[in-house]
Amino acid sequence: MYKETNKRSIVKGISWRIVATTTTIIIVYLFFGRLDLAIAAGMIETVLKVGLYWAHERAWFKIQWGRKKIEPFNLWFTGLPLSGKTTIADKVYTELEKLHIPIERIDSKDIRDLIPGIGFTREDRNRHMYRIGNLVRTLQKNSISTVASFVSPYKESRKTIRKMVKNNIVVYVKADVETCQKRDYKGKYVKALAGELKNFPGVNDVYEEPQHAEIVIDTDQLSADEAVVIIVKYVKKHYVK
Structure with a gap:
């Protein structure tokens, strides 16, 4: 290029x-x-x-005639650990970059590397989601859209994000615990089952499934590439016409 x-x-x-x-x-x-x-x-x-x-x-x-402003949007990927959120979100981000719109990628691991010691209790996670909501809102004020991937297991934190940011698109990457365990190349589920990791969604903590997600991706039925097509098509239809 x-x-x-x-x-x-x-x-x-x-x-x-x-x-x-x-x-x-x-x-x-x-x-x-x-x-x-x-x-x-x-x-x-x-x-x-x-x-x-x-x-x-x-x-x-x-002259404003003929101009069309692209409203910033936020793609919020949520799902159990190892459900495939990051993989799909990365691919979606790559495709959306080709549309030449201002867009940034935000992933939970990157943020936790920047802000260590956040904690994993319900209170810690909800507080952390509030911080992320402020980050996304700041980017949107500068007309920058976002592709964010976080486990975000609690409904109240996802509700907070929806209230804080514009054009929030919840993408629920659906996968059962057994499927996620098979993909567990990091051994996190093994550690959680052994009690070494506390507050681990799907094992010793809850994951509250989204009831009003705009897009549901069942990774047992769809490949990552098929999921990308669905999500990008949705964004183009509603925000980048």
């Missing part, structure tokens, strides 16, 4: 102006047979068109 640099754009603009002015000079010379008149016409045309183009652009800058 190549990105157009400012220097390249400037050089292209200058080269086009040279071509256009030269064309004007040649046309005038062919009609009148006077080189001095042709050069003068070319110079006047150049100055006038640069000024007119500037005025034209400034005028259209003030």
Whole structure:
């Protein structure tokens, strides 16, 4: 992928102006047979068109007709640990980036690495979700959408997020505990079952399933790529038309 640099754009603009002015000079010379008149016409045309183009652009800058603002949205991926949230959210984020909209990726692991010692009790998690809600809200104030993936096992914290942010899209990545255990390459479920990890949703703590999720992805029925198609299609239909 190549990105157009400012220097390249400037050089292209200058080269086009040279071509256009030269064309004007040649046309005038062919009609009148006077080189001095042709050069003068070319110079006047150049100055006038640069000024007119500037005025034209400034005028259209003030006109709102035909402009459509993309309202920032928040894709909130929730589900049991190892349900597939992060994998699907990463793929969705990659696809949405292709739409060239301002968007950021937020994952629970990254945030906990930045803010260690948050804790995993119900109170700790709810307080943490409030912080994340403020982060998402701040990004939205700058017209930045978000793709966030958090276990967020409690209904009250998900309700808080919905109240705090605009256009919140809950994506429930559904998978039963047995399926998540099979995907447990980190050994977290083993540790939780052995009592080494406390407050672990699905083992020694509850996971309260969302009752009003906009999108439900059953990972026993859908692959990650199939899930991405469904989610991106939803976003395009409702927010990026």
